[in-house]
Amino acid sequence: MSYHVLKAGGKLVMFKSPRIKSLKPSTFLKKTMKLSNKDVIGSGGYGTVYKVVINDCISFAVKRLIRLSAEQDRGFERELEAMGDIKHRNIVTLHGYYTAPQYNLLIYELMPNGSLDSLLHGKSTNKMVLDWPSRYKIAVGTARGISYLHHDCIPHIIHRDIKSSNILLDHNLMLEIFRYRKSNSKRRCLQLWCCITGAPNGKKPTDEAFVEEGTKLVTWVKSVVQEKREEYVIDNSLTDCPADEINLVFSIALMCLEPEPSTRPTMAEVLKMLEQIRPEEFRSRT
Numbered sequence: 001m002s003y004h005v006l007k008a009g010g011k012l013v014m015f016k017s018p019r020i021k022s023l024k025p026s027t028f029l030k031k032t033m034k035l036s037n038k039d040v041i042g043s044g045g046y047g048t049v050y051k052v053v054i055n056d057c058i059s060f061a062v063k064r065l066i067r068l069s070a071e072q073d074r075g076f077e078r079e080l081e082a083m084g085d086i087k088h089r090n091i092v093t094l095h096g097y098y099t100a101p102q103y104n105l106l107i108y109e110l111m112p113n114g115s116l117d118s119l120l121h122g123k124s125t126n127k128m129v130l131d132w133p134s135r136y137k138i139a140v141g142t143a144r145g146i147s148y149l150h151h152d153c154i155p156h157i158i159h160r161d162i163k164s165s166n167i168l169l170d171h172n173l174m175l176e177i178f179r180y181r182k183s184n185s186k187r188r189c190l191q192l193w194c195c196i197t198g199a200p201n202g203k204k205p206t207d208e209a210f211v212e213e214g215t216k217l218v219t220w221v222k223s224v225v226q227e228k229r230e231e232y233v234i235d236n237s238l239t240d241c242p243a244d245e246i247n248l249v250f251s252i253a254l255m256c257l258e259p260e261p262s263t264r265p266t267m268a269e270v271l272k273m274l275e276q277i278r279p280e281e282f283r284s285r286t
């Protein structure tokens, strides 16, 4: 269910939801027409993301996509088509969209803690040391979101672009993921590397050292494991953490790095293995 508003040559579509039922479309449009650089919270390959605060209870992340090419328009439609039916607590809610001759807007729920990428590697003001329980929670939430896409959505959905900048965190650092592409094929297990251990020793997957050495994060991790120097791949900001839990999560991440897809666990299996590490966290929910 949605409502549509036509204004200034554009069309606003908001999906009905209890959280935004008091929002007047004109209020939303007034705010979005005044967006400027100071409201920018991120940018990606297809556009810029702005924070839009309506009041204490209602705020959005609005992604502005310039309508330059048919390819970008297709990207917009693809995103809407894919997002429309998805309702899961680990996947960011799409509240609506706005389409005008010059640009399109995608209206998402705002995730107040931004992306995992900026928490791990961002400017020092955004950066914080994520403790082990938070990292574990993020890994489980990621696995839950991906598992839902792989196994519960019909047709199955493969994200194809899981990365720390697509892992968004709410007030409680509970994870949400979004942006995926539709596919009918079912592929086994994606790399969960970044979200599981954070960035090993602070290294980004695109760290310059990898380029210099002509290697990649995954190749580097595998070589370190072969040399039995696993301690090098655990983020050294993780002090006073339960080593057995870290090792278990690390071993699950390694299973996901198997080159042969059929030997990797499915995301449902990954989720189950992760949940078994701290079963007490999940007992209260069932």
Ligand SMILES: Nc1ncnc2c1ncn2[C@@H]1O[C@H](COP(=O)(O)OP(=O)(O)OP(=O)(O)O)[C@@H](O)[C@H]1O
Residues within 6 Å of the ligand: 041, 042, 043, 044, 045, 046, 047, 048, 049, 061, 063, 092, 108, 109, 110, 111, 112, 114, 115, 117, 118, 161, 165, 166, 168, 179
């Ligand atoms: N709902 C949201 N809440 C808070 N921050 C967001 C939200 N959506 C996006 N952002 C911020 O904007 C950044 C860019 O988002 P965007 O979706 O454009 O990135 P992307 O998926 O990396 O781009 P693309 O895959 O299109 O190249 C994110 O990394 C995040 O910091």
